Amino acid sequence: MGVHKPNIKLITEDGVRIDGRRPDQLRPVKMEVGLLKNADGSAYVEYGNTKILAAVYGPRDPGAKHMVLPNRAVLRCRYHMAPFSTHERKSPAPSRREIELSKVIREALEPAVLVENFPRTVIDIFIEVLNADGGTRTAGVTAASLALADAGIPMRDLVAGVAVGKVQGVLILDENEQEDMYGEADMPVAMMPSYREITLLQLNGVLTEEEFNRALEMAMEGIMKIYSIQKEALKKKYAEIEEA
């Protein structure tokens, strides 16, 4: 973001985006649950070319006793980008961005997990970005909450996320990398949809208050769509088990 490269037209006068989408249209979303054998829960999520693999282990014993709390489970979360996930190879060492995103993603999941059911344990959440094309943190939250549900960990609700951006003054849903990089704003949002509770909210860029309010509405509409795909993905897994 903030890179000012002229001669890139991100949206036409008729509101058609570089990948042909309308401003309020999600990319094709794909979700699969329970694809890893060893993890207690796992999920794979695609928002267009953004591809995320999430795994959950726990509730389990943390090993080190000073890392537990007497009244609840401790969540540990790692958001990490694979070296091959970006155009130029990314060093596998955690960047400052990954350190911050691991924190905001953990804090997006904390309100949903019934942590008080599992005192003195730790729940590990691993989010790996396999291919990055914008919206990796929100797709990461969506995938992680599916993996938590797949692990059978009780939750108040699933958490679903999507970002809203602004390109050439137009608010757009679920930006891809180009739209994020050359756009004027990026606002990732995650919610517990059934409660209308916001669990992740960030803004990088500039919006007026009126734009912010519209962007939040757009994000909520996108989140409701993603939420229903999440529920379908979970149901599908258990339907398959029934058949087998």
Next chain:
Amino acid sequence: MSMTPTNLPIIPKIRKNAILTLLTKGSRIDERSFDEHRIINAEVNVIPNANGSALVRLGHTKILTGVKAEIGTPFPDTPDEGNLIVNAEFLPHASPVFEPGPPDERAVELARIIDRSLRDVRAIDLNKLVIIPSKKVWNIFIDIYVIDYDGNMIDASSIAALIALMNTRIPLVSIDQSTNEIIIQKDSYQPVPLSKKVVTATLAKITDENTGSRYYLTDPSLEEEIISDTLITIAYSEDGLLTGIQKSGISSIPREDIPKILELTRKLAMKYFDRVKEISSTLLSG
């Protein structure tokens, strides 16, 4: 890996209940109203070796921010821009729960919130920091030192960064045409090209578990922060644009509370701007 904090400062239950009881009556334990910030004071240029510096007190929270300007090379994709680099350190002096070592996730988050609030609105006009296009530019380093932590270090850091930048002097340079060498002029300086002023405004959300009531407190003290479940920070430019947002903390924010949050944070940001103006004018006259 990011982990649920296990070493947060604790506060006695009786104190927590006292704070909550007062909130139900519409007042705070330090007698502020819900939308009132603590006293802000600043000293500037306290660090002679820095190009600019500010020591800001927000209540008992103390932030020392130093700005250094150094000549560097631009990034290949921005050949006609200088660079802005923000870092934050939590000194072990500042709190019993801060440990020496490299910045932890909270320090990284703080630095990135301040960085984002300034960067995309182009608060610093980076194009004016070019010395030789594609070759030499000014790098502006903002280093935020938390030296005493009594809550709301985001706003205190943002104010300290703004006041430090407003009082930063970058040496004037000339270029020797024959050798292409940069000559730093002695005793002549230029200000940082600050095209917009930005501050963050932070609220703490406190939920009374017994009644379910939610309170949004402006500029939370440490005690209020400890019993709060979430902080929400919105950065504003002086002309009222939103230049950054961060929800931070283990709870969520009901969608219906957003209008109230916008109103409270905007009011708070404008109060901060007024106070920064007051401080600047006393500095000029003093």
